[in-house]
Amino acid sequence: MKKMNIAGKASMLTAIFVLLFSTLSFAATVPGGPSTEGNTNINSMLSYEEVVKTLKSIEQTSKGKVEVFTLDRFGKSEQGRSIYAAKVGTGEKKIWIQAQIHGNEKLVTEAALQLLKTYASNNSKEVQTVLEESTLYFIPMYNPDGAEMNTRGTKIMETGQLLDLNRDWVEGGFKAKESEVVYSYWAELKPDFAIDLHHQGLKQVYGTNEATSFSLGVSLAPNGPTLPGYKNYNDVTRQMLAYVYDEMSGYGYTHIDRYQIVDSENQVGYDIDIKGGVVSAMMMGLNYNGLNPDHYSHPAVFFETKGNSSDGSLGQKSNGYLTKQNYLALKSLVYGYVTGEVNEVDPEHWNDIPAYPLAGYWTDYNGIVPVGASGF
Numbered sequence: 564m565k566k567m568n569i570a571g572k573a574s575m576l577t578a579i580f581v582l583l584f585s586t587l588s589f590a591a592t593v594p595g596g597p598s599t600e601g602n603t604n605i606n607s608m609l610s611y612e613e614v615v616k617t618l619k620s621i622e623q624t625s626k627g628k629v630e631v632f633t634l635d636r637f638g639k640s641e642q643g644r645s646i647y648a649a650k651v652g653t654g655e656k657k658i659w660i661q662a663q664i665h666g667n668e669k670l671v672t673e674a675a676l677q678l679l680k681t682y683a684s685n686n687s688k689e690v691q692t693v694l695e696e697s698t699l700y701f702i703p704m705y706n707p708d709g710a711e712m713n714t715r716g717t718k719i720m721e722t723g724q725l726l727d728l729n730r731d732w733v734e735g736g737f738k739a740k741e742s743e744v745v746y747s748y749w750a751e752l753k754p755d756f757a758i759d760l761h762h763q764g765l766k767q768v769y770g771t772n773e774a775t776s777f778s779l780g781v782s783l784a785p786n787g788p789t790l791p792g793y794k795n796y797n798d799v800t801r802q803m804l805a806y807v808y809d810e811m812s813g814y815g816y817t818h819i820d821r822y823q824i825v826d827s828e829n830q831v832g833y834d835i836d837i838k839g840g841v842v843s844a845m846m847m848g849l850n851y852n853g854l855n856p857d858h859y860s861h862p863a864v865f866f867e868t869k870g871n872s873s874d875g876s877l878g879q880k881s882n883g884y885l886t887k888q889n890y891l892a893l894k895s896l897v898y899g900y901v902t903g904e905v906n907e908v909d910p911e912h913w914n915d916i917p918a919y920p921l922a923g924y925w926t927d928y929n930g931i932v933p934v935g936a937s938g939f
């Protein structure tokens with residue numbers, strides 16, 4: 564297909580390409596955002612050791628409901644840390660929830676642990692339904708080394724290379740041990756559905772002066788170049804996001820929009836279409852190392868919470884609010900999924916989630932693809 568001739572913009576876009584999944588808007592001059600002058604207090608966020616401790620304490624108090632284990636049988640992180648997982652529920656539908664594949668995106672781990680705790684200890688009808696209908700698999704800290712270093716990626720010990728783990732599930736990838744470990748587990752487990760948790764930089768809800776607090780995304784753009792080719796995922800993922808959007812509005816949360824790379828100067832957005840992302844590989848049924856010969860696949864969505872802990876865009880004051888929002892969105896989606904409520908949503912309702920006018924697709928295989936381009 565034809566390349567867009569926007570050389571100047573393209574190079575600027577390329578420059579921040581590596582920030583994908585934790586986007587900085589082009590002009591990061593959002594008024595009213597939390598200001599910590601670059602000094603995010605990460606003491607209030609969970610370290611690897613604290614996550615392990617929390618997991619074990621949830622397991623202990625769960626009266627056998629929660630099982631905590633490592634993925635050591637598949638290997639450890641580059642720096643030799645165990646990657647932890649937790650399992651809860653007895654139902655048939657397998658739900659995969661992963662957090663902190665980017666080490667400087669910390670509140671999502673807290674949200675995942677809070678949800679696990681709810682399932683471990685709460686006996687409400689809603690929780691019972693979820694645990695009867697599904698089994699949930701949590702990976703609350705996918706990137707323990709990055710979490711300890713407070714960096715987005717991880718460091719490949721053999722080469723010293725810094726690597727974004729969310730670009731490593733791809734042919735020619737799997738450079739990091741973490742990718743091998745988690746992929747092997749995924750290929751063995753074959754979940755039915757996955758949710759991936761992230762943080763993003765500051766942006767504004769289109770047409771407002773409000774900073775986005777939460778974005779809902781699919782890593783292969785709905786109605787984009789790739790997703791419509793994979794089963795019913797183009798509809799299912801839109802139904803899921805529209806469902807969460809409605810639920811969150813019901814809780815009084817606003818300032819929620821669709822995840823996009825925003826060109827704030829021109830007030831347009833780009834939907835992402837990233838094939839090397841972990842949840843994209845899940846939807847495309849990647850067969851790495853012969854571990855998924857039938858190309859098993861399933862739908863997946865991701866959430867982006869405002870701010871991260873290395874650019875100083877998180878304030879301690881807002882952390883509780885942001886974690887709660889993430890927790891409620893997760894909890895709602897899981898419930899909607901297991902009860903089938905999600906399937907009642909009109910996929911076109913996805914269009915009602917605020918978004919910038921679509922200028923194109925931001926890909927990791929063909930640069931920026933303008934809307935309406937053909938020839939894939």
Ligand SMILES: [Zn+2]
Pocket residue numbers: 583584585664665668760761762
């Ligand atoms: Zn991220």
